[in-house]
Amino acid sequence: MLLWLVVAYLVVSIGIGLYAATRVHNARDYITAGRNLPMIVVLAMVFATWFGAETVLGISATFLEEGFHGLISDPLGASACLILFGLIFARPLYRMNLLTLGDFFRMRYNRTTELVLSICIVLSYLGWVAAQVTALGLVFNVLSGELVSMNQGMLIGAGVVLVYTLFGGMWSVAMTTFVQMIVIVIGLIWVTWIAGDMAGGFNSVISKAAAEGKFEFLPTLDLVDMVAWFAAFATMALGSIPQQDVFQRVNSSKNETIAVWGTTLGGVSYFFFAAVPLFLAYTANIIDPGMVERLMEEDSQLILPTLILQYMPFYAQVIFFGALLSVIMSTASGTLLAPSVTFSENVLRGFFPGMGDRVFLMSTRITVVVFTVLVTWYATSTESTIHQMVENAYRVTLAGAFVPLAAGLFWKRANNLGAALAIILGLSTWILFELFVPEGDVEPQLYGLAASALGMLVGGLLGPKPHHRPHMGGHHAAAGTYHTHR
Numbered sequence: 001m002l003l004w005l006v007v008a009y010l011v012v013s014i015g016i017g018l019y020a021a022t023r024v025h026n027a028r029d030y031i032t033a034g035r036n037l038p039m040i041v042v043l044a045m046v047f048a049t050w051f052g053a054e055t056v057l058g059i060s061a062t063f064l065e066e067g068f069h070g071l072i073s074d075p076l077g078a079s080a081c082l083i084l085f086g087l088i089f090a091r092p093l094y095r096m097n098l099l100t101l102g103d104f105f106r107m108r109y110n111r112t113t114e115l116v117l118s119i120c121i122v123l124s125y126l127g128w129v130a131a132q133v134t135a136l137g138l139v140f141n142v143l144s145g146e147l148v149s150m151n152q153g154m155l156i157g158a159g160v161v162l163v164y165t166l167f168g169g170m171w172s173v174a175m176t177t178f179v180q181m182i183v184i185v186i187g188l189i190w191v192t193w194i195a196g197d198m199a200g201g202f203n204s205v206i207s208k209a210a211a212e213g214k215f216e217f218l219p220t221l222d223l224v225d226m227v228a229w230f231a232a233f234a235t236m237a238l239g240s241i242p243q244q245d246v247f248q249r250v251n252s253s254k255n256e257t258i259a260v261w262g263t264t265l266g267g268v269s270y271f272f273f274a275a276v277p278l279f280l281a282y283t284a285n286i287i288d289p290g291m292v293e294r295l296m297e298e299d300s301q302l303i304l305p306t307l308i309l310q311y312m313p314f315y316a317q318v319i320f321f322g323a324l325l326s327v328i329m330s331t332a333s334g335t336l337l338a339p340s341v342t343f344s345e346n347v348l349r350g351f352f353p354g355m356g357d358r359v360f361l362m363s364t365r366i367t368v369v370v371f372t373v374l375v376t377w378y379a380t381s382t383e384s385t386i387h388q389m390v391e392n393a394y395r396v397t398l399a400g401a402f403v404p405l406a407a408g409l410f411w412k413r414a415n416n417l418g419a420a421l422a423i424i425l426g427l428s429t430w431i432l433f434e435l436f437v438p439e440g441d442v443e444p445q446l447y448g449l450a451a452s453a454l455g456m457l458v459g460g461l462l463g464p465k466p467h468h469r470p471h472m473g474g475h476h477a478a479a480g481t482y483h484t485h486r
């Protein structure tokens with residue numbers, strides 16, 4: 001019965017997504033929803049950027065094992081990323097009226113920079129989207145009593161998300177996400193309330209967690225610990241900023257104010273609401289410590305689903321798994337669209353600049369299909385946990401893309417030479433340390449970030465001053481993109 005109710009919910013989600021597809025008339029509608037989304041929808045989409053399988057299943061399990069000290073990258077770093085993007089990056093990028101971040105790299109630097117960094121951005125999504133697909137497989141596996149295998153569940157889940165993302169693009173992402181966020185907030189709070197009562201009440205749970213030191217998150221005064229703490233924080237807080245899904249949601253806003261504050265408030269909302277699955281996970285440790293201990297050794301990602309199935313009434317099971325699927329699909333749809341758009345716009349279209357709008361839209365949809373296949377293959381073949389896949393996703397963009405983006409926006413001396421050195425030194429340093437010193441005191445991507453910053457500084461000071469910079473004071477910068485005459 002529970003499985004069929006979940007299937008019905010999936011059908012409704014597909015229906016909403018396909019209805020949204022009727023608003024797609026051209027490529028810009030597909031990618032940015034016509035830049036027509038109101039504050040509440042943008043806030044919901046930004047919130048959903050991070051509130052996925054990682055938050056409910058990944059970090060909740062990590063919290064039980066390591067406390068908040070193990071969650072520096074997410075939710076602390078992830079929410080910081082959204083807040084920083086909203087307060088610092090959203091306004092100048094929104095004014096440029098671009099389709100992708102790759103467009104910025106081409107306008108500010110050159111085609112080579114656009115191509116290399118766009119490929120880096122696309123590759124970084126493999127782990128993130130794969131984490132959502134893995135979670136979908138886990139849900140179907142649990143709900144079917146293992147009649148549906150993990151891999152089969154991944155195929156089903158990926159297929160559902162593909163259907164409505166393929167046809168509706170950002171309009172489908174926006175509409176389905178808005179509905180899904182309502183289900184998430186109401187559903188998780190309700191289930192957590194029930195679990196809290198079962199565990200002795202809110203105050204009792206918090207007191208026990210505090211007594212065990214679960215809320216300690218600051219590093220010790222040991223230098224190695226401080227560096228490791230900063231590396232975990234920076235990987236998500238900075239490495240996630242040059243990401244198309246964040247930019248795409250911001251860029252779909254109806255106006256500049258919504259772009260700034262929808263993003264900022266979405267980041268704040270994420271930080272506080274991420275505490276809900278953490279609380280829920282700790283109640284599991286109180287209600288059935290033996291189950292938690294067993295699953296921590298076998299598969300910690302199953303703790304919350306097992307708690308719900310074994311101890312919650314039927315209506316609470318329906319609410320939880322409906323909310324869980326909403327969480328996963330809202331994140332998966334946006335993160336599936338983002339790399340596909342980036343590849344079509346900044347890789348394919350660069351080789352075929354005369355591509356018309358209809359052909360471009362078709363190529364983007366084909367890319368969505370291809371990327372879904374690649375991600376599903378990766379998810380079924382990797383043994384990494386959801387948390388590990390997400391943490392690994394943004395190392396490449398931290399090492400290679402953050403400095404060119406930040407310097408390009410806020411440093412007048414940033415030039416082509418600086419961008420080239422930043423990319424080459426950042427990526428090569430990261431790869432070398434990843435290969436030869438993966439378990440060092442300092443995370444490899446932090447060396448990459450430092451090398452990237454050095455490369456930009458040297459190039460900017462020694463190279464020629466840039467002849468022009470993109471106009472950031474109004475809505476006319478799109479003339480520099482491939483989409484002048486749309």
